[in-house]
Amino acid sequence: MxxxxxxxxxxxxxxxxxxxxxxxxxxxxxxxxxxxxxxxxxxxxxxxxxxxxxxxxxxxxxxxxxxxxxxxxxxxxxxxxxxxxxxxxxxxxxxxxxxxxxxxxxxxxxxxxxxxxxxxxxxxxxxxxxxxxxxxxxxxxxxxxxxxxxxxxxxxxxxxxxxxxxxxxxxxxxxxxxxxxxxxxxxxxxxxxxxxxxxxxxxxxxxxxxxxGGHADIDYRAIRVAPGDVEHAVVNVLRFFEAPSALVFCNTREAVRHLQAALLERGFAVVALSGELTQNERTQALQSLRDGRSRVCVATDVAARGIDLPSLDLVIHADLPNDPEVMQHRSGRTGRAGRKGVSVLLVPPARRKRADMLLHLSGIDALWGTAPQADEIRKLDHERMLKDAVFEEEETPDDLALAQALLAERTPEQIAAALARLYRARLPSPEDIIDPGEVRSRTRDDRGRDHARDARGDDRSERLRSKPGKSSARHGMAEPSVWFRAAIGRRKNAEARWLLPMICRRGGIDKRDIGAIRISDTTTEFEISARVADSFAAKIQRPDKEDSIRIEPLPHAPQAEAPPEKRAHAPRREAGDVDRATRRDDRPRETARPKHRGKPDRDGGTKSTDDWAPRKKDKHRSKPGHTGPAVGVTAWSTKAAPGKKKKKRRG
Known part of the structure; x- marks a missing residue:
């Protein structure tokens, strides 16, 4: 018709x-x-x-x-x-x-x-x-x-x-x-x-x-991902398909903001759409997608209603939709007007049943699998480079003159290698992803060995899932290492999950070359394998277009940081502090409360807070430099019955 x-x-x-x-x-x-x-x-x-x-x-x-x-x-x-x-x-x-x-x-x-x-x-x-x-x-x-x-x-x-x-x-x-x-x-x-x-x-x-209807041209795929690898799976799916335009759906505004920041940090041209944006901001974001300035849009369901992008070939469900109708509305953004499209659902193990139900109620037969691996993406990059349109363009006299000048100064292999580096430089690096099925079977078959490895700090995947403001679970490397410091810390919302790819990009290294990451209030100290430390130190000196975080080597390895609860009660001791109390007061101190709040050892001294945890029922501390009880202060006795307090005599 x-x-x-x-x-x-x-x-x-x-x-x-x-x-x-x-x-x-x-x-x-x-x-x-x-x-x-x-x-x-x-x-x-x-x-x-x-x-x-x-x-x-x-x-x-x-x-x-x-x-x-x-x-x-x-x-x-x-x-x-x-x-x-x-x-x-x-x-x-x-x-x-x-x-x-x-x-x-x-x-x-x-x-x-x-x-x-x-x-x-x-x-x-x-x-x-x-x-x-x-x-x-x-x-x-x-x-x-x-x-x-x-x-x-x-x-x-x-x-x-x-x-x-x-x-x-x-x-x-x-x-x-x-x-x-x-x-x-x-x-x-x-x-x-x-x-x-x-x-x-x-x-x-x-x-x-x-x-x-319009969904006949949509290829549905369901990908198993570990709970901490959803963000990395989004990166690899985007890199695997390399669609002219892609739409990534999240369920909340906060998730949209977080994922947009993560993709921007990795080098993607990405915009966000959520209900908190003004109409002018939404219009500008959509226009940047239409004219090709941006290639990825992270959005909530309501904000993405009515988006019609002619080149939108990929939809990713970073968060599973709430019902089948929402999934169809999301997926319907692609596969329009006769174009083929792909709709990818990222499914953590705990959400597998819900994903099966959504697909069943929608009448969709999705292809299940794992996220694309870094090696697969690099292989595709090689194939895409060989087929790049730049090789099909007609050479101009200026191009030929420059080519002759390059051949006079460099070998063909050097020129080709430089071209490959330039091609890879504009591509975000793929992520290493763990198959949740492999993790589950490994812990079930050899749980004791896994626990021992975790205690040594050898599980690299834990670094990728470290909580904001916390140091990496790994505290050392089996090989010689060199320590570096970045001028950013907790006060500027430093997190290991985005510091790690930034360090890799700035220094041109792999995640396997990074050891412990320790985040303090204003700085972050991290460990680099000695094999790549020299090249890393040279590359971080170059200016970076994406961030201006200063990175510099440390002269020596830092000491392990004490837990926060111990740091709060640890004494501040300097050279010459040992006899300070004796010089100030010659009165006998047999019953004096020790400066270090710990249990007495057999030699009559005290064990430091590194060996003993502080007593939970102590409510007061002595003044700095004073080893006896605070004068005029009522202290709770650790041996008193609950609800009762015992006063110490003044003097």
């Missing part, structure tokens, strides 16, 4: 966009049985439903004419749940009706309402907007609905989920009873059925099966 049944100006616009065959939902709304009737349509995201209702209402708006008359009160009203979706619909209808001289006006939240008021006053044939902003214009008398012939509710189920039921009812009650209503929804929950019964008349119901 072709688009021959549409009006000539719309057929011309479709031909210019290479629309030669309608999608199933487009064919259904153009069927003779659906002509002129209210429609209740179930179609998935990416199935071409925007063009579908644009074609379906053409006969009501234009009739037999090929062009619109001068714009006045709007003839059609389209309601969409989010700003991005409304603006996308605005763009689609603008090109579809451009040869019919159609004027399309958008009214969405976050934009200047006075400008929208002026555009409505100037006249419009079609108005597209979000529920809240449209209701505001209706209440203020800026939107005239007396001439409406068609009302479209796009993604009506999502508007119900977002709490727009009262707004939708207010809009529908403000329209003429003779208007035609087209209701598009991914699913038909009870709320949608009730809305259709109340505001539609003899609606013609159309259901497009998921396999026949």
């Amino acid at each position: 072709s688009f021959s049944t549409t009006s000539p100006p719309l057929a011309r616009a479709l031909a210019e966009r290479s629309y030669d065959k309608p999608t199933p939902v487009q064919a259904a709304v153009l069927d003779d049985e659906a002509a002129g009737r209210d429609l209740l349509v179930s179609a998935q995201t990416g199935s071409g439903k925007t063009v579908a209702y644009g074609l379906a209402m053409a006969s009501d708006l234009l009739g037999e004419a090929e062009r619109f008359e001068r714009a006045a009160a709007p003839l059609a009203l389209i309601v969409a749940p989010t700003r991005e979706l409304a603006l996308q619909v605005h763009r689609e209808l603008a090109w579809l009706y451009q040869h019919a001289d159609g004027r399309v006006v958008a009214c969405v939240g976050g934009m200047d309402p006075r400008r929208e008021q002026r555009e409505l006053a100037a006249g419009a044939h079609i108005v597209v907007g979000t529920p809240g902003r449209l209701c505001d214009h209706l209440r203020r008398g800026h939107l005239d609905t007396s001439e409406l012939k068609v009302v479209v509710l796009d993604e009506a189920d999502e508007m119900l989920n977002m709490g727009f039921r009262e707004d939708m009812e207010f809009i529908l009650e403000s329209t003429p009873e003779t208007r035609r209503s087209l209701l598009f929804s991914a699913t038909f929950p009870r709320g949608i059925i009730a809305l259709a019964k109340q505001y539609q008349q003899d609606a013609f119901r159309i259901e497009v099966a998921g396999d026949e």
Whole structure:
């Protein structure tokens, strides 16, 4: 079936966009049985439903004419749940009706309402907007609905989920009873059925099966990941597919901010979309994706509604969606307009059952596997470099002259190696990823050996999962090492998980060459294998475009830092402090409380806090340099019964 049944100006616009065959939902709304009737349509995201209702209402708006008359009160009203979706619909209808001289006006939240008021006053044939902003214009008398012939509710189920039921009812009650209503929804929950019964008349119901809709071109993959490797899996999946544009979904704004920072630190061109951004910030982020300045977008579900990127070939679910409908909406951002797309779910072991349920309820047969490994990605990089378009471009005289100069100074092998380095320099480094199945079987088969290795600090994976503000679980290297210091610490939110890749990138080393990482308040000290220490020290002297953190070698290995609870009570002793109390006071000290708060040893001295933990019931400490009890201070006796206190005599 072709688009021959549409009006000539719309057929011309479709031909210019290479629309030669309608999608199933487009064919259904153009069927003779659906002509002129209210429609209740179930179609998935990416199935071409925007063009579908644009074609379906053409006969009501234009009739037999090929062009619109001068714009006045709007003839059609389209309601969409989010700003991005409304603006996308605005763009689609603008090109579809451009040869019919159609004027399309958008009214969405976050934009200047006075400008929208002026555009409505100037006249419009079609108005597209979000529920809240449209209701505001209706209440203020800026939107005239007396001439409406068609009302479209796009993604009506999502508007119900977002709490727009009262707004939708207010809009529908403000329209003429003779208007035609087209209701598009991914699913038909009870709320949608009730809305259709109340505001539609003899609606013609159309259901497009998921396999026949926009998801037929999506390749679903489920990847097993360890709980601490989700971030690394996102990096490797992005590097493995190297899609022109990719969308990564998280469930919370905080997760979006964290993942965006992690990807930026690794060298990805990434933007974020969440509900806390202003409309101007969201518009700029989407524009950077469309023009190629950014290649990755990290977003929440609500913020990503309506995103339509022509080159979006990859969707990653960093957090599993809450239900099958959300997963389909997410995945529907790719595989559009005949393009192939990939949807990847990252599944920790604890979420395996939920992932299976989501896939089963969605009727999706996903391919299960593990995350791409670093060796696989490097092999692909080699193949992509050999096929790079730069080798297909025609040489200019300047290029040939420079090539001759290079060959005169360097060997072909040196030039090729330099070209390979330049190619790799623009690519983020892949991450080492552990298969959660391997970890589970190893700990079950040889648990005792694993515990012994953990005690020695040999488990490198623990470094990647260290908590913010904590040092690495590894405290030494089996080989000779050299210590370095970075001028950043806890006060600037230093974390081992992003310090580690930064150190590798700055020094051109591998994670296996890094030992302990100790983070203090203002600095971070870390251990580098002596094998690569010289080259590391040379490379960190070069300026870095991505960060300005100063890194310098330490003259000697630092001492292990005492635990926080011990540091709080440890004495501050310097040279000459041993006899300070004796010089100040010659009174006998047989019963004096020792300066070091520990248990007495057999020689009559005290053991340091490194050997004994501080007594939990001590409530007071002596003044610095004073070895006896604080004068006039009531101390809790460690042998007294609970609730009672024993006073020591003054003097």
